[in-house]
Amino acid sequence: MRYIVLVVLMWLLSGCSDDKKVKYDGETLIEQKCAMCHNLKMPPDTYADEKAPPMMAVVFHLKDFMKITMKDEEYSKFIPFVQDYVINPSIKKSYCDKESLKSYGVMPSQKGKVTKDELKAIASYMYDFYDQQKFLEQMQARAAFEALPKGEQIARKNGCLNCHSLNKSGIAPSFAMIAKQDAKEIRETIANGSQGKWKGFNMMMPSFKTKLSKDEIVTLQEWIVKGKK
Ligand code: HEC
Ligand code: HEC
Known part of the structure; x- marks a missing residue:
């Protein structure tokens, strides 16, 4: 009991001495x-x-x-x-x-x-x-985002572009290079991930099976293929 009184007293004192607390x-x-x-x-x-x-x-x-x-x-x-x-x-x-x-x-x-x-x-x-x-600014950024192709919106939201760029290879093959692959293979890689298939890229492509719906994966694949040179 005495302890509680003490604590309350200390709290009150500290509160009074500096109300900015x-x-x-x-x-x-x-x-x-x-x-x-x-x-x-x-x-x-x-x-x-x-x-x-x-x-x-x-x-x-x-x-x-x-x-x-x-x-x-x-x-x-x-x-x-x-x-x-x-x-x-x-x-x-x-x-x-x-x-x-x-x-x-x-x-x-x-x-x-x-x-x-x-x-x-x-x-x-x-x-x-x-x-x-x-x-x-938020409205403009949102309008700009909504003007992008659906596939690119999904790619941006899911961080695909942190590793892939559209035309230049970096830590992952560019989407322009990938666009030449078979459609089914592209979809499967997005779903299941991949490593070691592409020469010169050691990083692992993560699986997106749990993050993306089947429809979203198809939309992504169609968008990637459109960028074929
Ligand atoms: C029970 C409902 C209710 C709650 C709770 C409430 N408001 Fe309001 N408030 C209103 C209504 C209705 C108006 C519009 C009519 C008016 O201007 O009085 C309004 C108008 C205002 C205005 C505008 C006055 C003007 O001249 O245009 C301000 C500022 C405001 N509220 C601030 C607050 C803040 C801050 C809180 C929380 C601490 C709050 N209100 C909580 C109902 C509420
Ligand atoms: C952490 C980095 C990283 C992220 C994030 C990432 N990728 Fe990849 N991706 C890679 C790497 C690395 C490869 C090459 C894998 C290999 O060599 O097997 C790759 C390969 C691919 C391929 C190759 C398909 C094939 O069969 O050749 C596709 C398609 C692809 N990524 C699409 C995507 C999409 C779409 C997203 C976003 C949903 C994404 N990636 C996110 C790193 C990433």
Whole structure:
């Protein structure tokens, strides 16, 4: 018993002498405190059963309206707004447009459910994670990936191109060289792996039987054969 008291006392003392010791993790907190109403995905994976605007929309919107351009304005405008709004929301303060406010209703106050310090961590995480530039880049990268042939998408996702390149041999024969092989043999090698068949390549080609479906293996094989010179 005395031991427990001591531990509690030490914990309290350390807590008081330096309140920075408490580490707030914005990412965990936003999941716990905000995800039941706001969809946190960027971009949102669904718009069904929405109780609130997706967090991405909230943050993009706030940054636009507050005309935030510099990093240090995060502290002067964005964080205090979130800290205040979550505890004392009102139609007057909301930057949400009238139509959305009507359909969602004003956000219920989260007073007692989240502290000011927790909100600081949440707001800071929101500011960094929901970044317009980062979002655009992700969308462009995704569009570029989806524009690739299906076979190349599978090859990139499964790390084939870590060993093989399209035209140049390195640690593995190039796909252009492999393209001349028999279709069935290509499919079997992808499924079962191989070693020692090609002169000058000592590395082992791993088996992908458990990682790829039969259809994916056929798609890969057809894509490799298309690259035949
Ligand atoms: C019970 C559901 C609910 C919870 C929980 C909730 N919100 Fe909201 N929130 C809403 C609704 C509804 C709106 C849209 C209406 C409005 O702007 O008040 C909203 C709007 C907002 C806005 C936008 C205000 C504006 O002016 O556009 C911010 C910022 C916000 N929420 C932050 C949070 C944060 C941070 C949390 C977690 C600590 C959270 N919310 C938890 C329902 C919720
Ligand atoms: C760890 C490196 C590595 C990875 C990853 C890898 N390969 Fe290979 N691959 C090799 C090597 C080395 C060979 C040559 C094996 C030999 O000589 O028997 C090879 C050979 C092949 C062949 C030769 C077929 C034949 O019968 O001649 C095909 C087809 C092939 N790989 C396709 C793929 C595909 C598709 C992927 C991704 C799903 C992939 N490889 C991933 C290293 C790799």
